[in-house]
Amino acid sequence: MITPNEFKLQAQSQLQQSTLLEWLTLPEKAQATFAELDIPTRKTESWKYTPLTALFTQDYFNQVASTQIDESKARALFEPIEEVSRLVFVNGGFHHDLSNFSDLENQGIITLFSNANDAQREIINRHLGSTFEPEQHIFATLNYSDINEGVLIHVPKEYKVEQPIHVVYISTEESAPGFGQSRLLLLADSGSSTQLIEQHESMGISNIFHNHMSEMVLAGNAKLVHQRMQMQQEDAAHVNGLHVQLAEGSHYEQHAIALGSKLKRNDVCINFNGSNSYSRLNGVFLSKHQQHIDNHLNLEHGSPHCNSDTVYKGFITDKSRAVFNGRIHIHKDAQKTEAHLNTNNLLLSNQAELNAKPELEIYADDVKCSHGASIGQLDEKSLFYFQSRGIDRTVAEAMLCLGFVNEMVDLFPNEQVRSVITERLAGFFNDVDKLNSLWSME
Amino acid sequence: MSEAQPMLEVKDLVAEIDGKTILNGITLTVRPGEVHAIMGPNGSGKSTLANVLSGREGYEVLSGSVTFQGQDLLELAPEERARAGLFLAFQYPVEIPGVSNMQFLKASVDAIRKHREQEELDAPTFMKLAREKCKELKLKTEFLKRGVNEGFSGGEKKRNEILQMALLEPKLALLDETDSGLDIDALQVAAEGVNALRNGERSFIVVTHYQRLLNYIVPDFVHVLSEGKIVKSGGRELALELEDKGYSWIQ
Numbered sequence: 115m116i117t118p119n120e121f122k123l124q125a126q127s128q129l130q131q132s133t134l135l136e137w138l139t140l141p142e143k144a145q146a147t148f149a150e151l152d153i154p155t156r157k158t159e160s161w162k163y164t165p166l167t168a169l170f171t172q173d174y175f176n177q178v179a180s181t182q183i184d185e186s187k188a189r190a191l192f193e194p195i196e197e198v199s200r201l202v203f204v205n206g207g208f209h210h211d212l213s214n215f216s217d218l219e220n221q222g223i224i225t226l227f228s229n230a231n232d233a234q235r236e237i238i239n240r241h242l243g244s245t246f247e248p249e250q251h252i253f254a255t256l257n258y259s260d261i262n263e264g265v266l267i268h269v270p271k272e273y274k275v276e277q278p279i280h281v282v283y284i285s286t287e288e289s290a291p292g293f294g295q296s297r298l299l300l301l302a303d304s305g306s307s308t309q310l311i312e313q314h315e316s317m318g319i320s321n322i323f324h325n326h327m328s329e330m331v332l333a334g335n336a337k338l339v340h341q342r343m344q345m346q347q348e349d350a351a352h353v354n355g356l357h358v359q360l361a362e363g364s365h366y367e368q369h370a371i372a373l374g375s376k377l378k379r380n381d382v383c384i385n386f387n388g389s390n391s392y393s394r395l396n397g398v399f400l401s402k403h404q405q406h407i408d409n410h411l412n413l414e415h416g417s418p419h420c421n422s423d424t425v426y427k428g429f430i431t432d433k434s435r436a437v438f439n440g441r442i443h444i445h446k447d448a449q450k451t452e453a454h455l456n457t458n459n460l461l462l463s464n465q466a467e468l469n470a471k472p473e474l475e476i477y478a479d480d481v482k483c484s485h486g487a488s489i490g491q492l493d494e495k496s497l498f499y500f501q502s503r504g505i506d507r508t509v510a511e512a513m514l515c516l517g518f519v520n521e522m523v524d525l526f527p528n529e530q531v532r533s534v535i536t537e538r539l540a541g542f543f544n545d546v547d548k549l550n551s552l553w554s555m556e
Numbered sequence: 557m558s559e560a561q562p563m564l565e566v567k568d569l570v571a572e573i574d575g576k577t578i579l580n581g582i583t584l585t586v587r588p589g590e591v592h593a594i595m596g597p598n599g600s601g602k603s604t605l606a607n608v609l610s611g612r613e614g615y616e617v618l619s620g621s622v623t624f625q626g627q628d629l630l631e632l633a634p635e636e637r638a639r640a641g642l643f644l645a646f647q648y649p650v651e652i653p654g655v656s657n658m659q660f661l662k663a664s665v666d667a668i669r670k671h672r673e674q675e676e677l678d679a680p681t682f683m684k685l686a687r688e689k690c691k692e693l694k695l696k697t698e699f700l701k702r703g704v705n706e707g708f709s710g711g712e713k714k715r716n717e718i719l720q721m722a723l724l725e726p727k728l729a730l731l732d733e734t735d736s737g738l739d740i741d742a743l744q745v746a747a748e749g750v751n752a753l754r755n756g757e758r759s760f761i762v763v764t765h766y767q768r769l770l771n772y773i774v775p776d777f778v779h780v781l782s783e784g785k786i787v788k789s790g791g792r793e794l795a796l797e798l799e800d801k802g803y804s805w806i807q
Contacts (some may be wrong), residue, residue, distance in 0.1 A: 499652070
């Protein structure tokens with residue numbers, strides 16, 4: 115076990131060895147910020163319930179993981195999702211042969227940072243890292259301290275991207291610990307419409323610590339539907355930052371599912387910068403065994419007449435631990451805001467732990483806001499209903515659990531995404547074979 | 557008919573919930589093919605009887621016995637009772653979002669068929685069967701895809717109960733206030749569904765407050781429950797008399 119400070123020193127020495135894209139201005143600033151910041155401990159408010167000890171048990175910075183991968187196994191993870199423009203990153207590195215996005219690449223809509231022309235370099239330098247305060251997000255500064263690749267999605271004005279853009283991040287099975295980082299910058303020009311699917315996976319026993327950043331900048335009346343799947347195996351370590359800027363009249367919709375891991379941390383920050391913008395955040399997380407999963411949501415309502423609807427559901431069992439922190443911050447000028455946030459959780463074991471904390475901070479006087487949190491167990495009335503139809507109690511329990519989760523899964527707009535999730539969930543509840551056949555019925 | 561082994565024999569049944577005695581010595585014999593109506597004012601123990609028979613938790617049987625086709629019913633878990641052929645149509649069917657009606661129905665039919673040592677129906681065969689039964693009960697087939705009872709109207713919920721009964725083909729069905737909350741059209745459809753399942757083998761216990769339902773599901777016997785006891789039994793005409801005079805003349 116190393117100390118947090120040793121972890122930081124190891125990270126910094128790793129950063130010195132990496133090859134950066136020389137035209138990027140951000141890494142130098144990020145390195146300076148990272149050097150100033152302390153690795154969070156339990157005394158750091160936003161990390162109070164998420165110890166980083168999982169990161170201190172191994173020397174992840176010993177090596178940058180390679181992009182070697184068993185291609186057929188990798189394809190099996192994402193190919194059920196068809197008719198998409200696809201980019202695949204392996205341990206943070208771009209994998210050319212598994213990717214296929216030439217149509218949008220030729221149109222200049224999707225560009226790898228390493229292929230960016232002068233105009234695109236300028237855009238990346240202007241926007242990357244612009245959507246958040248670096249001091250508040252140490253893993254984002256770590257991410258941006260070392261940028262040798264990334265993806266820029268730039269959707270032109272009034273343009274509707276017909277097929278979803280599917281970005282897949284895979285951590286491979288490694289015997290030695292390793293480190294991988296990736297990042298995505300999406301600029302949606304005014305009136306454009308985009309569907310983005312981000313899928314995180316790991317293969318076998320993965321010793322990779324994967325640190326990911328996504329930044330979205332939506333111009334006036336732009337629309338983004340964002341489906342996020344974090345389906346890594348439980349030995350993965352993953353930290354993920356998502357920052358969204360909403361200009362006037364823009365619309366952001368997230369549907370997220372996350373399975374627990376050794377360490378999983380999600381930051382989702384929505385900034386309402388223009389009036390009449392809207393965000394819907396739907397999320398569901400599941401943890402079992404000794405997994406840990408942390409969801410930190412922050413909705414910064416900085417403009418008037420913006421609405422947000424947020425619903426997160428959690429399923430926590432065995433000795434696992436989960437965190438839900440949902441903050442709505444209504445600024446002084448954000449009159450006529452309507453913001454609702456709810457989290458409903460099933461806590462199924464005496465040794466499982468959930469720290470749920472909805473926060474409302476309101477500085478405007480003409481707003482409608484609500485928040486709520488529930489933590490419960492399976493409903494006895496519902497269980498009896500199943501049993502009274504001859505269904506075993508264990509099957510009834512599993513069906514109710516899956517039903518609880520499925521309510522959120524049903525909201526994912528893409529049918530193929532839904533069926534990939536459904537298949538994985540039957541695996542998550544693997545004690546009950548019965549579920550597979552029932553959930554494959556359409 | 558009277559020579560056959562009884563479907564259900566309830567003897568001196570005393571049961572309580574939360575320390576309060578609700579059933580106070582019920583004795584009732586139901587033979588195959590018979591339809592018994594249990595009537596009575598609110599709080600007389602009608603629903604408690606249905607709940608105790610189906611094995612709902614929270615009720616404690618203090619004395620007496622219940623024999624179902626020669627088997628001690630009270631020894632069985634709720635799911636075992638269902639597999640043995642007992643069916644409870646709920647007064648308040650539970651809403652289960654996230655589990656589709658089709659999944660729920662398939663799981664229950666699979667469980668019952670497995671117990672009867674019948675082969676599991678494959679998904680297409682089952683779906684075809686479920687759609688047919690839906691049509692008979694004038695339910696839109698899209699309703700099979702919706703969450704169990706989720707957002708269903710009162711009438712749809714009750715018809716969903718009858719649909720489950722039709723698919724599970726029980727030996728004894730307990731209908732707990734199936735008429736409550738139904739308008740006359742919905743009541744007729746539900747009653748037709750029940751009548752279609754009546755035969756010389758299958759028995760019914762129809763629990764109701766009002767005699768209205770019994771115009772459509774005509775009982776062989778009517779029992780009046782008051783303060784946890786059957787205070788009067790008779791034929792169909794007893795129900796009409798009750799409608800005329802109310803419950804007070806019996807208490």
